[in-house]
Amino acid sequence: MAKRKSGTTVGRKPSRSPSGRPPAAAPKGNRAQRRRAVRAGYRGRPRWLPWVSVGVVAVAAVGIVVAGLVHKTKPASRSAAAPASVTRAVQNVPASVQERVGVPSGLSAPIRIAGDHPPLLSGKLPQVLYVGAEFCPFCAAERWAMAVALSRFGSFKGLGVTESSTSDVYPGTKTLTFFGSKYTSPYIVFTPVETTTNQRKGGAYVPLQTPTAAEQRIVNEFDVAPYTSQSGGIPFIDFGNKVLVTGPTYSPQVLQGLTWQQIAARLSDPTSTVAQNVDGSANLLTAAICDATNGRPSSVCDSPVIHAARARFTSPG
Amino acid sequence: MHHRPVIQRICLGLSLAGLVVAGYLTVAHYTSPSLLVCSDRGMIDCAQVTSSPQSTVAGIPVAVLGVLFFLGMSFLNLSPMWRSQSMAIKGLRLGLVWVGICFVLWLMYAELFLVHAICLYCSLVHVITFLLFVLVLFNNGEPKRASTPADASLRRA
Numbered sequence: 001m002a003k004r005k006s007g008t009t010v011g012r013k014p015s016r017s018p019s020g021r022p023p024a025a026a027p028k029g030n031r032a033q034r035r036r037a038v039r040a041g042y043r044g045r046p047r048w049l050p051w052v053s054v055g056v057v058a059v060a061a062v063g064i065v066v067a068g069l070v071h072k073t074k075p076a077s078r079s080a081a082a083p084a085s086v087t088r089a090v091q092n093v094p095a096s097v098q099e100r101v102g103v104p105s106g107l108s109a110p111i112r113i114a115g116d117h118p119p120l121l122s123g124k125l126p127q128v129l130y131v132g133a134e135f136c137p138f139c140a141a142e143r144w145a146m147a148v149a150l151s152r153f154g155s156f157k158g159l160g161v162t163e164s165s166t167s168d169v170y171p172g173t174k175t176l177t178f179f180g181s182k183y184t185s186p187y188i189v190f191t192p193v194e195t196t197t198n199q200r201k202g203g204a205y206v207p208l209q210t211p212t213a214a215e216q217r218i219v220n221e222f223d224v225a226p227y228t229s230q231s232g233g234i235p236f237i238d239f240g241n242k243v244l245v246t247g248p249t250y251s252p253q254v255l256q257g258l259t260w261q262q263i264a265a266r267l268s269d270p271t272s273t274v275a276q277n278v279d280g281s282a283n284l285l286t287a288a289i290c291d292a293t294n295g296r297p298s299s300v301c302d303s304p305v306i307h308a309a310r311a312r313f314t315s316p317g
Numbered sequence: 318m319h320h321r322p323v324i325q326r327i328c329l330g331l332s333l334a335g336l337v338v339a340g341y342l343t344v345a346h347y348t349s350p351s352l353l354v355c356s357d358r359g360m361i362d363c364a365q366v367t368s369s370p371q372s373t374v375a376g377i378p379v380a381v382l383g384v385l386f387f388l389g390m391s392f393l394n395l396s397p398m399w400r401s402q403s404m405a406i407k408g409l410r411l412g413l414v415w416v417g418i419c420f421v422l423w424l425m426y427a428e429l430f431l432v433h434a435i436c437l438y439c440s441l442v443h444v445i446t447f448l449l450f451v452l453v454l455f456n457n458g459e460p461k462r463a464s465t466p467a468d469a470s471l472r473r474a
């Protein structure tokens with residue numbers, strides 16, 4: 001088959017008409033002239049159009065990238081990275097303090113998942129799924145305890161500080177945010193999902209992260225009765241599909257009026273109300289993580305206080 | 318017809334490569350974002366992008382839309398599809414790459430301005446889509462019009 005310079009092809013080899021004469025409608029002139037004339041009618045698209053199209057798209061793409069790199073503003077919720085003193089205090093609560101605090105009465109204990117469910121894994125490691133929101137004061141309280149508990153199994157990078165909504169109960173509770181943070185551990189994978197910021201826009205909090213389909217299935221399965229009286233409530237924490245937390249372990253009232261630095265400093269004072277609640281909750285959450293990891297590491301999970309915390313777990317209903 | 322077979326094969330290869338990457342992102346979406354082998358330093362953070370509100374459109378994960386796009390492009394870049402002079406096929410191929418590139422521009426905006434993170438796999442998909450866009454734009458040709466006397470003359474010339 002013949003190929004034309006323009007890139008389109010002709011169905012068969014050139015040949016003369018049966019009559020041996022050119023058809024009446026054909027342009028006069030030599031073959032090249034006729035081809036140009038036909039091409040002009042055949043091709044409705046200007047030849048420069050692809051170049052312009054690619055140019056426009058390329059300029060738009062480069063513009064977006066350049067403007068995006070210049071415009072590095074984070075979402076409004078993320079006021080600042082956590083001060084080093086706060087991060088250090090959260091991740092280094094002495095074991096002696098944890099043991100002395102124990103599990104005070106008045107804390108809400110995690111719930112064992114009833115029946116047989118496949119373990120929640122990420123790769124080969126048990127997964128801890130946290131679903132919360134930055135506006136939520138109960139999540140604000142729970143994050144301190146979560147951060148303390150998780151720090152016994154691994155370490156955080158990039159923790160931020162924020163506060164709960166100023167127009168909700170326990171307004172402006174100072175807290176950490178898991179959004180944008182990284183947690184690494186040889187024992188577990190921690191998957192935090194902060195669904196919204198603490199900023200309102202058009203009557204609703206600004207979305208931040210969306211649970212994946214798999215994560216949403218877990219929420220739909222376990223963040224309902226008999227595990228909670230408030231379906232879909234937050235905070236929701238699934239420890240490897242073995243243990244759940246479906247609400248606050250302690251009251252955000254404990255943190256009212258305190259700055260991040262004040263809260264962090266009191267974590268290592270076992271006599272403080274903050275330590276009693278945050279570290280006590282962290283002991284319960286640590287025991288829940290130990291259930292997910294099947295007791296690994298033993299240096300954490302074989303502690304008497306963790307055994308005592310595990311004994312506090314409740315059954316659904 | 319041997320219409321630029323090398324470019325056609327490149328288009329098919331790019332479509333299949335895009336299908337693989339989009340498939341990987343889809344699997345990660347339906348299992349765990351932590352499955353993505355991806356740096357989490359600085360702005361590079363695949364999990365943050367794939368778990369953002371912008372990772373779904375009308376409830377459909379963007380990764381799934383990517384799979385559908387590259388499935389369509391793979392089909393339209395098969396050799397018989399390139400040989401076809403059908404207006405529908407040429408138009409569909411051209412329309413699909415335009416939809417794809419416009420969606421890529423939106424996703425780039427979303428990553429940089431809304432999520433504040435970049436997903437390397439998504440960026441790879443963006444580059445593949447851009448290359449497909451360029452190749453198709455320059456090689457798709459025009460849909461064949463109804464035969465005219467001039468066409469007949471050309472065929473006889």
